[in-house]
Amino acid sequence: MRLLVVTQKVDKKDPVLGFFHRWIEEFATRLDFITVICLETGEYSLPKNVKVLSLGKKQNVQSRALDRFVYIFRFYKYIWQERANYDSVFVHMNQEYVILGWKFWKLWRKKIFLWRNHARGSLWTHIAVSLSDKVFCTSLSSYTARFSKTKIMPAGIDTDLYADNIGEYKRNTILFFGRVSPVKNVHVFIEALLKLEKSGADFHADIIGDTTDQWYEESLHKRGARLENIGRLVFHPALSHEQTSGLYKKYSFYVNLTSDGSLDKTILEAMAARVPVLVLNSAFRGQIHDICCLTDLNSLSVSEKMKTLLQLSAMERENIGVALQEYVKREHDLKYLVELLMKEMA
CATH class of the missing domain: 3.40.50.2000 (Glycogen Phosphorylase B;)
Known part of the structure; x- marks a missing residue:
């Protein structure tokens, strides 16, 4: 199986999101190939079957409207150029990427999986869930736990x-x-x-x-x-x-x-x-x-x-x-x- 992972940041030293580096490493032991699209990168060292593509956000720099346009352009560029290298899509936390990419992924027959664990949601959350094949969260108190297609999952701790x-x-x-x-x-x-x-x-x-x-x-x-x-x-x-x-x-x-x-x-x-x-x-x-x-x-x-x-x-x-x-x-x-x-x- 080949997987496209879309996430906010790949940086093993990040205080908040550093844990996801280990998730990618563990994914890599079970998958043939992983393409990661992230908003920004820091320090990372991943296996050879992992390719990381950054949308270009710089660390600790506030994004402007023009920057966001560039990020979206690069997002579409990457999902297009890599379309032959993944079978399914795993969107981690950021529901916006489901809303941006779903038309293309459905056209190319790529399954969409959303991991979202926030306590609050919105109309956009409902739309992202409806466009996803399955949704994952770790708690019954998560906003997405209310949907029938949601699966409650372990939190993923490197014990x-x-x-x-x-x-x-x-x-x-x-x-x-x-x-x-x-x-x-x-x-x-x-x-x-x-x-x-x-x-x-x-x-x-x-x-x-x-x-x-x-x-x-x-x-x-x-x-x-x-x-x-x-x-x-x-x-x-x-x-x-x-x-x-x-x-x-x-x-x-x-x-x-x-x-x-x-x-x-x-x-x-x-x-x-x-x-x-x-x-x-x-x-x-x-x-x-x-x-x-x-x-x-x-x-x-x-x-x-x-x-x-x-x-x-x-x-x-x-x-x-x-x-x-x-x-x-x-x-x-x-x-x-x-x-x-x-x-x-x-």
Whole structure:
């Protein structure tokens, strides 16, 4: 089978999209040839049966209207010139490409598969889904989960990468990792830390990630000023995807306060590293230990749960971590995902 993959970025060091480099590598072990069309490229090293074509967006440069016209022109150029080199199309996250390319792909009898995991959708989402042969997502809370042609899939975590980096952790340390934005509820996390500090708990917390919302970032520093001044809270810039493999293991536990909609990969990466987590997403309730799940979003309940996790003995932490790692390997491993996708796209 030969596959055209259309995605946003191919860059193994990208903090957010770097994981997709491993997806392409794993696809390459199962397919004869892969053509990748992406909006932009960074650093990548892929097998010989993978060809990468960039639409030309430059990193960290805002696109203008003329640039977008060039991207669309190149998109049509590439799908035409490569049409004999692929049998099916896998569009990752960006539904716009389905809407742009469907006429040609249907004319050439190429099957269209859409992976879309956002919590929200629009009329364009309905159109993209109607034009696709199948749709994939990882959560019942994803907008596309409502459609009959949608298949719920594993999240695709490279469990071997994180399992190989298990080691000693520093007690009483808390990690909050990912894009710093209101949807991540970082402000609630800081309010919970303030309550935790007031209760007399001993801890150190790191928030790691970049933001494009300057106002929000400034408001977080104002909220957490006292904790920063006494060394209880430190903000750090984002890390490349490659650097995350050794990150989680250093902490007592990881906190993620993203609401329902999709399965945040960082949660599953932390689990794969055998690290306890504290999560808001209801998809995990009944799947993992109750101590790791929040039932509502308020700073008091987050603070109380974090205090409980801080009080775990080394053995209790290890037992919870092992169970979480087994869950991810069983339900969300990358090899398992690719195996299922190959069957669905056959």
